[in-house]
Amino acid sequence: MEQAFASEFERMVAGRTYHSTDPDLSRMRAQTKRVLHEYNxxxxxxxxxxxxxxxxxLGKVGDNAWIEPPFRCDYGGQISFGDFIFANYDLTILDCAPVTVGDRVLFGPGVTIATASHPLDFHQRAVEILEYAQPITIEEGAWIGARVVIGPGVTIGARAVxxxxxxxxxDVPADVVAVGNPCRVLRPITDADRDAYLATYGPSAV
Incomplete structure (x- = not known):
């Protein structure tokens, strides 16, 4: 038996199909846009x-988080940022499902994190106007390069690049370099990467 939901918002956060044109959801997005306009x-x-x-x-913002304007999201309340986050210009988060970002994650410019998606069937997508959303997790220490797009349901492992x-x-496992469309693991990150960096650029100034 289908679980009973009191609102389209409840359906959305539960990962069920929902109508994004619902008046309550539309009002929530409009309020978020007002806050983001002030922020940006x-x-x-x-x-x-x-x-x-x-x-x-946002649902949570850790210490020493820096989000360069412009920043955009749908609702805000389902986004959780850890400590020491840096996001460069034009971070976009479609947070129709929870987006959890661990400590010390870096985002290059123009990153898109999209929990929302649409049915493949035309009638469901364009006539019934249904959507669904799946959570995205980015674990501690990951580095997300410029113009990366992260789709629904993805977990990016700790310290992955x-x-x-x-x-x-x-999903991308921890401690690897991954790249491409679609993104695939290229190789593990090892101590040799640290040694090569030191040999090229010298020791830390800190």
Missing amino acids: TTHPDDEETRMRLLRGL IGAGSIVTR
């Missing part, structure tokens, strides 16, 4: 206002 038009030096707006909009322009449609 703050003075570059006004870090206090940006952090206040982020903490009021996703090459620029990749389209990630399947």
Whole structure:
């Protein structure tokens, strides 16, 4: 028997099909756009206002999180950012399902995180206007390169590096370099990568 849901929002967060045109969902997205408009038009030096707006909009914002404007999302409340997050310009998150980002994750410019999708069947997609959404998790220490797209239901493992322009449609394990469309594991990250970096650029200045 189909579980009873009190609203389209409940259906959405439960991973069931839902109507994105539902008036309540539309109002929630409109309010999020108002907050994001304020966030994205703050003075570059006004870090206090940006952090206040982020903490009021998102489900969780850890310490020392830095999200460069412009930033866009659908609802905000299902996004969880850990500590020491850095996101470059044009991060877009379609958070129709939970998006969980661990500590010390880096995002290059133009990254898209999309939990939402549509049925393949034309009638369901374009006549009934149905959608569904699946959670996305990015674990601690991952680096997401510029213009990467992460699709519904994906988990990216701790410390993984996703090459620029990749389209990630399947889980990526921890401690690997993955790249491509569709994104595939290229190789593991090893101590040799650290040694090569030191040989080229020298020891840390910290």
